[in-house]
Amino acid sequence: MRRRQTDDNRFFFRNMLDPYTIREDFSIYKNYTADTNKKLVYLDCASSSLTPDVVVTDMSLYYTQYRSNIERSSFGLAQRAKLECDLARKDIAQFINASTDELIFTSGATDAANKVVDMITQVQSARPVRILTSIAEHHSVFVTLLQKKVYTNYEVEFISVDETAGISCEIFEHKIKEYKPDYVFMQYANNVTGAVYKMSDYTKIVHSYNAQIVCDASQAVGHVHVDVEKDEIDILFFSGHKMLGPTGIGVLYCRKNILEQFHPTTYGGGAVESVSLRHIEFTQGVKRFEPGTQNISGIIGLASAVRYIEHIGGIAAVEAHSEDIFKYALSRLSQIDRLHYIFAPKNCGIISFYFEHVHTHDVEAILADSGVAVRSGYHCAETLVRHISDTPLTRISFYIYTTKEDIDILVSKLQEISALFN
Ligand code: ALA
Numbered sequence: 001m002r003r004r005q006t007d008d009n010r011f012f013f014r015n016m017l018d019p020y021t022i023r024e025d026f027s028i029y030k031n032y033t034a035d036t037n038k039k040l041v042y043l044d045c046a047s048s049s050l051t052p053d054v055v056v057t058d059m060s061l062y063y064t065q066y067r068s069n070i071e072r073s074s075f076g077l078a079q080r081a082k083l084e085c086d087l088a089r090k091d092i093a094q095f096i097n098a099s100t101d102e103l104i105f106t107s108g109a110t111d112a113a114n115k116v117v118d119m120i121t122q123v124q125s126a127r128p129v130r131i132l133t134s135i136a137e138h139h140s141v142f143v144t145l146l147q148k149k150v151y152t153n154y155e156v157e158f159i160s161v162d163e164t165a166g167i168s169c170e171i172f173e174h175k176i177k178e179y180k181p182d183y184v185f186m187q188y189a190n191n192v193t194g195a196v197y198k199m200s201d202y203t204k205i206v207h208s209y210n211a212q213i214v215c216d217a218s219q220a221v222g223h224v225h226v227d228v229e230k231d232e233i234d235i236l237f238f239s240g241h242k243m244l245g246p247t248g249i250g251v252l253y254c255r256k257n258i259l260e261q262f263h264p265t266t267y268g269g270g271a272v273e274s275v276s277l278r279h280i281e282f283t284q285g286v287k288r289f290e291p292g293t294q295n296i297s298g299i300i301g302l303a304s305a306v307r308y309i310e311h312i313g314g315i316a317a318v319e320a321h322s323e324d325i326f327k328y329a330l331s332r333l334s335q336i337d338r339l340h341y342i343f344a345p346k347n348c349g350i351i352s353f354y355f356e357h358v359h360t361h362d363v364e365a366i367l368a369d370s371g372v373a374v375r376s377g378y379h380c381a382e383t384l385v386r387h388i389s390d391t392p393l394t395r396i397s398f399y400i401y402t403t404k405e406d407i408d409i410l411v412s413k414l415q416e417i418s419a420l421f422n
Contacts, residue, residue, distance in 0.1 A: 011312045017321040019403045022312065025052040026401055038371035041406045046191050046219060046350050046397035047375050048241045051305070055244060058304035059297040069293055071270050081296060088303030095306045096217075096236070097227040098253050104289045105299055108250035109218040110140040112237030115252060115289075116214055117144055118265035120183055121154045129154040132181035132211075135387055136165040136192075139380040141185050141216050157181070163388050164344040165190040167197070173205045181211050188220035188236075192379050192395065193388070194326075194343055194350030196224050199231040207232065212258065218242055221251075222305070223322065223348045223399075225315045234258055240298065244399075245305035249298030252289075259286070268292045318400055322349040325398045325407065332411045337418050342388060349402075352379075352393035358421045360392045366417055372410055 010021050023029050028050055032040040042050060062084065068077035070085050089100045106112040121129050133145060135158050145156050159175045161167050167186075176184070184206050189196045199215065206213045212234040220226050222243025228236055235258065240249040254262070264271060264282065268291030273281040282288040309318060326347050333341050333353065341353035354360055364376035376394040378385045385393055396410065 008311065011317070016324060017313060017317045017400055019321070019401050022401045025054065025308075026050050027053050029401075032371070036371065039409070041370075041372040041409050043396040043398065043402065043406060043410060044373040044375050045399040045402070046242065046379075046395065048247070049222075049244050049399050050401060051244055051246065051301075052308050054308055055246065055301050055304040059246060059301040062297045062300050070296060071287070084303075085294070085296060085299050088299045091303045091306050092251060093253075095309075096221060096251075096253060097229045099256070101285050102253055102256050102259060104252040104254065104286050105294055106237070106250040106252050107248055107295065108241070109138075109216060109237050109239040110144070110250075112250050112252040113140045113144045113216065114148075115265050116235055116237065117148050117152075119254075119262040120214075121148070121152050122263055122265065123261060125182075129183065130179065130181045131156045131183050131185060132159060132175065132179055133157075133185040134159045134161055134167060134187075136161045136167075136190055136195075136381065136384040137185060137187055138191055138216060138218065139382070140218070141187070142381075142383060145185065161384065161387065164342065165193040165195040165384060165388070166344060167202075169201050169205060172202060176205060176209045176211065180209065183212050183214055185214045185216070188215050188217040188226060189224060189348040190344065190381075190384070191219045191350065192342075192352050192381050192384055192393065194347035194397075196220065196344070196346045196348050198346075199233065203232040203234075219348055219350075222309060222315075222318070224319055228253055228255075240302040240305060243305055244308060246298050246301035249295050249302050251302070259289075262289075264288050264291065266291055270294075312400065321400055321402075322398055323347075325349065325402050325404065326351070328404050329396065329398070329407045329410075332407050333414075336411065336414050339414065339418065342393065349398040350395060351397075352389075352395045354389065354391050354393055355418060355421070358417055360394045362421075363394045363414075363417055366420075367410070367413055370409075370413055372413055374410075 029040050066077045066080040068081045070082045093100045093103045157179045203213050215233050215236040217226050217236050217238045221238040234255050236253040241247040271283050271288045271291035273283055338356040339353055341351055343351045360376040367374055374396050377392045
């Protein structure tokens, strides 16, 4: 698969992605209307994206045409399943500019974060491993780092962020110089303010102090251009379900020379060459990190999502559409009385807000009643939300199928809510 601008012009209207054409590929829109008699206004994409029909079809083909296990048997169905999974690994690796022997499939970003912490703390060292992270990290990283520390010998230190979850490079470097971490856990994009970090600036600093970067790219892959080579990222992970793929599948990328130093953290069949009472010989390469039967349909579904993104014009088209909707949403939200919104200027399609006089959960419930899907609360990033706001936040998040009409419907409902609670 090659990165390319699509030659299928159906998806573009005046050089921009046309979300109405995109929607034809998402049956959930018409099914929702048929079921409820309402329009679906899906603005909860950061929680989980919708999935195009082609991904569901590709996953279903696995179950109806070549259902079998991989890496075990040589009959025809098993060969086909293995071939599809190998192709999937290749396309997903290429999507982030990695190679196939650097990609481990996981059940999602949380599973990957847990595995990384185990991997880096299992390597023997003279002193406890030192980890630096920010208070803006998602719970998948934050809770994992704090909780595993209870029974594993490593140290964690935190860096603060500004009111849009930004981290200045000067403060970042100062902290690294002072704390001397071995690893820095840092997200690529933030799920509350939408901040997209210029990762190459941070990795340069991290490497200049001989540390390594572990990047949570769950809110970034499929939304903004992520290139592990160009950004010089050592370890990175993401989930399929935030980028049009199925739930229950994720990816852990680990630069080859680093992966070679790590040991598996979960064990079982399919990851071993030979087993005796006294000795276990593990498979070489990424397979030793993937014991047990894999989520085969999930792997196929995730690759299908990646191919779909390429098909509609690639990440450049996704980013341009996201920026267009983001700017429109900001201009419309500014017309609502007593509404405060929080966003980062370099943004992956996320805005959070609160009313001075209405509780965020009331906002979510009333919107839900009219078919407008948003999320309210702490967004699995409680330390960040408490740092930037006195109240929980309602969040809207966009993707390729979001229209300006969606924003208009949201804004008119928010105006009604504001007046209702006056
Ligand atoms: N991480 C997801 C969110 O931001 C669940 O809502």
